Amino acid sequence: MFFRVVLAEMKKNVKQHFFTVRILFWTLALPLGNGLYLYFFYLPFAATSVNLEFYASNFTLDLAGFTLIGQLLYSFFTMMLIAGNTFVREREQGTLEAVLLSPANRIAVILGGALAGAFHYVWLLIGVVFSWIAFINVGVVINDFLALFASILLSYLSLVALGMCFEAFFFHSRRGTMYATMLQEPIMFLSGLAFPIQSMPRALLPFSYLLPLTFGLISVRLTLLGGASMFDVAFPLTILATMVIVFSVLATWLIGYAEHKAKVKATLTQF
């Protein structure tokens, strides 16, 4: 039943989003422009490269690519927060009661909503990388496609799992969106979105390593720009896989707890 609900939820979300051909067209076309925009945004820094030290290895990466990937994954992270806030959307359109009345697994509902956003994400990623390779000379070096695929997939899943934990706040409080917005700036800073985390004060590093985005950025940058192999990124991938499990378990508990609290406080179906 779990996967049935996930699929139903994905289907519903995709249908609700792509209800006209025009929307479909712009969803497909915009990432190309987005890639160009990001490139020109970081063009002034493109003259040099950046050294990324990780796990006793030193990779020299294209600086433009480095920052572009940071921006790209961060866009995805914020997209996950928006795509994942299933209950806020349901609440706003007056359908939350109908969903919660059903015996459907809550995690399955959220997961379906988040995975429906995967279409946007995958296309954004393909569209942006394609526009870099086709129109501008970003130094893309891929030696191990499997490692690249694993990096993207695990980054994606870990962010989905973290997004599900956030969903508990959306469930419990009408201020969930505000909390999510408040977290954006610290996460931008701590994840090493625009600079290598080694440049950060040492005291802040432990906080960086709590974020799946940090490890996602490391593994995607190394495999997409540094030609890293599966062996090179084995450590961040293991951490990401662990985070997927830990955040999923945590999300299951948090959602159950938040639903109970919301029923007690009567905030479940209020706008």
Place this chain on the structure above:
Amino acid sequence: MNNTTFAVEARQLSREYVSTRRSHLVGKKTTTVIKALDRVDFEIQEGELFGLLGPNGAGKTTTVKILCTLLEPTSGHAFVKGYDVVKDAAQVRKIVNMVAGGERMLYYRLTGRENLQYFAELYDVPKKDVQTRVGRLLELVGLADRADDEVEKYSKGMRQRLQIARGLINDPEILFLDEPTLGLDVNIAKDIRKFIRDKIVREEGKTVLLTTHYMYEAEEMCDRIGFLNKGKLVAIGRQEELKRKVPSGFSIELLVTRLSDEALSGLSHLKSVKNVITTDYEGESEGEKIDRLVISVDNDKAAPEVLDCMSSKHCRVVSVNLRGPTLEDLFMYYTEEA
């Protein structure tokens, strides 16, 4: 789970809402506690259409939300088919469904069919049955020919009918209807009432709890009625039983000729008469103008006394009509008394 024979059972059910407010951004917090339900006890038999009536804010929707597992009671217990709505919430959700009035609980960008298919998946309706059940429900609510149109193109009545179909998608044993005809025009509301009473309750044998503040709706549909007022259940029973308990609410409608001030004064001095309203009547009897009197009396024994008074004042009575208390009278009586 308890071993009850009732479809729904509420025992000392209470619910409080706590609201905190600050006078300004950094001001002191003040907390207000609103008692939405206060030790409510009732039970509903299987296959019964039970009406919960009360003014706005009486606690009707709170009761329904607790029974549907959308809200937890502050104290007391509620059982649906013997399942505790808090401890066995997952079991309860499988056997109940709820339809609310207003334009909620549907996805407007999906078609009617897609809406029902989506909810069928959430309720884990066997895959082989989904298409048949969706088709049958669309047929049942008269939307088969518009099934593949987006809900945003539906009229209000069509959306409400689709909501009812959604409420039946899991073939629930108990259906909660929270103001299901709210804002609908007379004909559509009538069709929906007929549909609920004849199809859902009589034919399919489902148990229905209906909340409404339309008295005629409850009068027309419900087997038993409970009156909620300020969170308390002030009366419960069959309509006839409740009417018998009401000492007022009877009225005598008289059509008379030769009505005089003296007769009106005589009537108002009668002990059993509470109020007299005079209205013009379009008609004549034996060349004399007819007046219409609506006389509110204490009980149904007052008629002879009223007629004696009229004849002693030389009025000629053309017609007499004794009317018992309506549900509206009961509603006023029970809610005002409380």
